[in-house]
Amino acid sequence: MPLLRRSTSPGPLQPRSWVRRHKFVTAAVVLAVVAAGLAVWQPWRPCGAGMSAAGSSGSCVGLNVESGSFGTNDAVAELRERVLEHNAGVTDQDFVTIVVLDNMTPDPSIDSIGGDTVRHGVEGALTAARRANDTTAVGAKTPKVKLLLANYGTDEVQAAEAVRQIELAREQERIVAVVGLGQSLEHSRTAASGLADHGIAVVSGMASADDMNQHVGTGEKLHEFFRITPTNIDAAKAGAAYLRQQRPEKVMLVEDTNDADSYSLTLAEAFKDAYRDQEISSAEFTSLSDPSGTARPDFMAGEFARVYSRICLEKPTHLYFAGRGNDLRSLLDVMSQNTNCTGMSDVDVITSDDATNLVGRPLPRFDNRQVRVLYTSVATKGQWDGVPGQEESRASYESFESAFVGMGMDNADALIDGYAMSVHDAFLVATKAAREVGGAYGMVADKIKALDCVEPFGGATGKIAYKNGHAGQGNPVGKAMPIMRLDVNGHPVQESLVWPSGQPFGPQSCE
Structure with a gap:
């Protein structure tokens, strides 16, 4: 067989390939494919799964399903890892989730709420979640409860986005209730109304404005809305x-x-x-x-x-x-x-x-x-001390404070403003109701309504009961309120403890 040699003469001219002849079309196709891929994978996006950027503020609004950063002015940066650790400890296949919704990124230049206040609320929720899973604070210990944080930002558009993300994740995350909603602002009502539209129970820790239980669009009472704090x-x-x-x-x-x-x-x-x-x-x-x-x-x-x-x-x-x-x-x-x-x-x-x-x-x-x-105030540290006839409420508070301090969350003022106590009680009320209906989120609100003056819930803030069919739908009745005085250093000193009716909570409170 003769030895083959490489030819040194030029071969016949070949036509240009389709790709070379249509290089601009090809480039457009490649860019389109890349763009489609980036819709899924965008490593530079500032917000994690379940959240979106809040305009140009640098903050993220929505449901924080991965305990990532809330962006600029993140008030709970030090607590997000603790939320992640708590949820990792819930290994049962049967579980429920309660969301803490608040302005997690308060801007001191425009917002009247402080970052410390928001942190106290989340600390109270973490304490409640731990107690709910590890003790008999609400009776049964199952299904276990997870905790997720959500940010509704500073306006109605951002609040609506937070509600949308909570609704989208409801089935996968088994969300049975939303608690928090710390301020009585219009976007708080927007969030409460939107959640109620989806049949999600809402238990506000601190929002006291009387119209918070009214739908922002129709003005009708929100049958899924409850609160821990007394009204204005x-x-x-x-x-x-x-x-x-x-x-x-x-x-x-x-x-x-x-x-x-x-x-x-x-x-x-x-x-x-x-x-x-x-x-x-x-x-x-x-x-x-x-x-x-x-x-x-x-x-x-x-x-x-x-x-x-x-x-x-x-x-x-x-x-x-x-x-x-x-x-x-x-x-x-x-x-x-x-x-x-x-x-x-x-x-x-x-x-x-x-x-x-x-x-x-x-x-x-x-x-x-x-x-x-x-x-x-809605509540404060040691508010029941020295108040006769309030032994049960004092014992409930002391159990909460022991758990709170035991988790290493106590500092000089963490329990003074009442946020931790109120959000803690909101979380436990929602958990108790969810467990009594086996995690069926559509029935949680009905169970909360069943808390009345005969069978109230004993919270750190006092006895919690609701008067069914009352014009003040979802408003607690007969809640005690401390009268506080600020000294020259800004330290609050309790002057007295009062009830709106002038009488301590009792069966008559629902009359």
Whole structure:
């Protein structure tokens, strides 16, 4: 066989391949394929599974199914790993999940809620989850309960996205209830309404505005909505009762007229109604969620300069502040900086539970007068101590505090603001109901309604019961409220414990 040699002559010309002749079409196809792949795999996306970017804020809203970062202003960064560890410990195939929904990324430049407050709520939920799985705090220990965190951001669009992600994950994650919803803002109502539309039970820990149980679209009562905290009407009754005990010479109402803040609006109306038999004057201000580029402290300083002029003119001995705690701080700063008010005497400032945002922050100095700051709280550390006839509630609180401290979560102020206690109770109420219906999420709300004055739930915040068929659907009845005073260092001191009706909780509370 002859030896084959490689030819050195040029071969016949070959036509260009289809790919070479259509290189631009090919490039477009490749880019399309790559783009399709990136729709699934996008490593630079700032938000994990179940979440999406909240505009240009750098925060992530939605359901945090992987315990990843919430982005900018993540208030619970130190707790997300603990949530992951708790869920990893639930190995049973039969389990349920409860979601803690709140503004997990509060921006101090525009939001009135503080990061510490949000963390306390999540710490309370983690304590409840541990107790629910490891003790008989709610009776049965099964099905085991997991905990997921969700962020509803700062507006209605972000709240709707959080609800959408919770609904999408409901079957896979076995979500039976949502708890938290810490503030009475319009987007909180949007979230509550959206969850109720999907038949998901909601147990708010701290939202006290009276319209929180009303559908944001129809105004109808939300039969899936419940809360642990007393309503603004109850808080205003307690504040008015305290004022009457002081026999004030002159009372002024300082009220926020921001339409988006139902907490402040309903608090003002409730106080006016509770104090209607007494003559009061009023001064208005407006807190804007987005003060058009002006830093919130500067914006509020301008608002309260006008309010202080009115205060200086009328010289009240007592102020009732219907607004947010951080805004109250701005008012106090203005009052301390303006000392040229001739004839102004000592002043007591009374407000509601959002004043817990002032805890741990020294009060401004008032050189020429005494200004005391008091508020009605939803709960506080050791609130049952020394109160006769409340042995059961004191024992429930002590069991909670022991578990809370045992998990290494206690610090100087973690139990003062009531967030940990309230979200803890909300989580256990939801867990108890879910276990009694075998994890059937559509029946959880009906079981919560069954908590009445004969068979209440014994929580750290007191006995929790609901009055069926009442206009105040989902509102707890007969809840005790501590009256707190802030000392000069911003440390709260309990003055007393009161009930809205003037009587401790009992069977009569549901009458």
